[in-house]
Amino acid sequence: MTARPKAREQAPSGIVLLLRLALALVSLGVLGIFGWMVAHRLPYPYDLEWMESGMLCHALRLLNGQPIYAPPSVDFIPHLYTPLWSMVVAGLGKRLGDVSYALGRGVSLVALIGALSVGGYAAFREGSSRLTAMAAMMIPLVTFPQTGGFLDLARADSLGLSLTVSGAMLAWYGRESHGRLVLAALLLVAAFFAKQTAAPMIVFVALAMLATRKRTVLTFAVCGVLSFGLLLYWQNRASQGWFWTYIFQLHQSHPFSNKRAFVEAPRVLLGLLWPGLLLLLWAGLAQLGKRLGEQSSLGLWYLAWLALGGILASCVGFGTQWAHTNAYIPGVFFSSIAIGAAAGRLLKRPAGPRITGPSQQHRRARLLREALVLGLLLVALVPWLLRLHPRDHMPTQADRQAGDSVIAVLRSAPGEVLIPFHPFYAHLAGKQTYLHRMGVWDVRGTVAGPVRGLVAALATQKFSRIVFNEKVEYTWQDWPDVLLHYRVTAYIRGPRMFEGAQTAPALVLEPIARVPADQQSPAPMLQ
Numbered sequence: 001m002t003a004r005p006k007a008r009e010q011a012p013s014g015i016v017l018l019l020r021l022a023l024a025l026v027s028l029g030v031l032g033i034f035g036w037m038v039a040h041r042l043p044y045p046y047d048l049e050w051m052e053s054g055m056l057c058h059a060l061r062l063l064n065g066q067p068i069y070a071p072p073s074v075d076f077i078p079h080l081y082t083p084l085w086s087m088v089v090a091g092l093g094k095r096l097g098d099v100s101y102a103l104g105r106g107v108s109l110v111a112l113i114g115a116l117s118v119g120g121y122a123a124f125r126e127g128s129s130r131l132t133a134m135a136a137m138m139i140p141l142v143t144f145p146q147t148g149g150f151l152d153l154a155r156a157d158s159l160g161l162s163l164t165v166s167g168a169m170l171a172w173y174g175r176e177s178h179g180r181l182v183l184a185a186l187l188l189v190a191a192f193f194a195k196q197t198a199a200p201m202i203v204f205v206a207l208a209m210l211a212t213r214k215r216t217v218l219t220f221a222v223c224g225v226l227s228f229g230l231l232l233y234w235q236n237r238a239s240q241g242w243f244w245t246y247i248f249q250l251h252q253s254h255p256f257s258n259k260r261a262f263v264e265a266p267r268v269l270l271g272l273l274w275p276g277l278l279l280l281l282w283a284g285l286a287q288l289g290k291r292l293g294e295q296s297s298l299g300l301w302y303l304a305w306l307a308l309g310g311i312l313a314s315c316v317g318f319g320t321q322w323a324h325t326n327a328y329i330p331g332v333f334f335s336s337i338a339i340g341a342a343a344g345r346l347l348k349r350p351a352g353p354r355i356t357g358p359s360q361q362h363r364r365a366r367l368l369r370e371a372l373v374l375g376l377l378l379v380a381l382v383p384w385l386l387r388l389h390p391r392d393h394m395p396t397q398a399d400r401q402a403g404d405s406v407i408a409v410l411r412s413a414p415g416e417v418l419i420p421f422h423p424f425y426a427h428l429a430g431k432q433t434y435l436h437r438m439g440v441w442d443v444r445g446t447v448a449g450p451v452r453g454l455v456a457a458l459a460t461q462k463f464s465r466i467v468f469n470e471k472v473e474y475t476w477q478d479w480p481d482v483l484l485h486y487r488v489t490a491y492i493r494g495p496r497m498f499e500g501a502q503t504a505p506a507l508v509l510e511p512i513a514r515v516p517a518d519q520q521s522p523a524p525m526l527q
Contacts, residue, residue: 058086
């Protein structure tokens with residue numbers, strides 16, 4: 001007879017059940033909207049963001065057996081990234097016959113699903129709540145526009161993220177096993193070779209492993225250092241030193257803004273994450289007061305440590321010249337894992353030592369705590385969900401037609417073409433690809449410059465047609481004397497960009513006809 005009242009005392013109240021249902025529905029809504037948006041973006045055959053084109057040119061060169069780390073030339077200048085994403089896309093492209101936007105985005109999407117799955121697993125393992133783990137892992141998706149809209153692009157961000165979180169979690173949960181730590185070290189090294197912004201997270205993982213004082217940590221360290229050193233040596237030797245020039249030296253030549261790094265970036269991240277960070281702070285204080293039960297606190301502290309590492313990586317990344325808001329991705333992602341774990345711990349927190357047995361006071365305190373936790377998670381999602389306008393990120397039929405018209409302009413040219421803001425478009429038109437506009441900026445005034453062959457190619461009118469974006473109006477100096485050898489023959493409206501720099505193909509240039517020397521009029525004699 002006494003069991004029934006106790007069961008009713010422990011049952012969640014109507015408001016808590018309502019909050020749980022609301023959180024589950026909002027989380028599923030975020031996932032559904034994101035999936036719907038990505039389904040429309042994945043097959044789009046043109047740039048969603050202008051550097052997708054350059055990344056696909058990396059993969060195309062590897063597919064064709066050409067190096068990507070070589071002296072900057074009119075033929076090609078690599079982006080300042082490590083090569084793993086391009087190698088994966090090129091390898092798949094070899095099996096499929098070509099590289100494409102859908103293939104590149106598909107690699108990123110699979111990597112994103114992997115990252116979310118591993119992050120959700122860690123949040124559930126430490127928080128013991130599927131609901132809070134799922135809800136927290138929706139934070140990176142619902143803040144998709146605020147972190148640049150890069151998660152599904154043909155770029156290396158999601159692959160680097162997936163390898164980093166996989167290595168970080170395998171290192172922690174496999175720290176008793178030499179074999180698992182070897183694999184964890186290899187995954188983290190691979191993360192660096194996907195995108196070198198993984199380096200700060202690798203340092204945070206290594207410090208955490210060192211703090212465990214496990215004998216297996218030596219295996220982790222030796223394997224990581226040796227594999228990194230060997231891969232670095234191989235890449236540098238194969239490229240005659242150009243690999244290190246592009247992925248390190250040119251980065252160092254870019255100015256660093258302390259204001260962007262340590263004022264603007266923390267302000268933005270706090271604005272994106274403050275409800276979840278409150279939960280993390282609450283759980284941390286409760287853990288210090290030994291109010292979160294008997295479950296080990298080490299895992300929660302590890303996730304909080306990784307969150308700090310992600311935030312630091314985002315701040316440093318955003319401080320670099322020309323950095324975009326995709327720099328915020330590590331800070332948001334790793335914080336979300338810790339938030340999911342913290343929320344789960346708080347939901348399942350046992351009664352305090354002063355409260356023995358079920359009582360009205362205990363019931364009210366528990367319901368208030370659960371309502372606050374669920375409410376804060378809702379606040380972390382709902383405002384950003386209301387601001388998420390998926391159609392702003394989805395191409396339309398008009399965008400496809402604009403892209404088709406640009407390809408037609410390129411295809412109808414009798415010879416080679418140059419479209420430096422979107423070089424992969426030349427491949428779509430059946431032409432050879434050449435350098436990307438961003439590469440010209442990256443090497444300008446650095447140890448890598450100048451761009452080999454660019455002046456001669458323009459002076460000899462190597463290209464039968466050039467298509468520039470409208471932004472060239474402000475940077476004609478990057479194309480030496482181009483207007484002495486080419487003239488603008490048409491203005492077009494190419495497909496817009498949906499992420500990153502807002503720019504579109506706009507100007508068509510063709511060679512100025514040269515008058516043969518024997519047909520030139522003699523210069524008038526001075527009287």
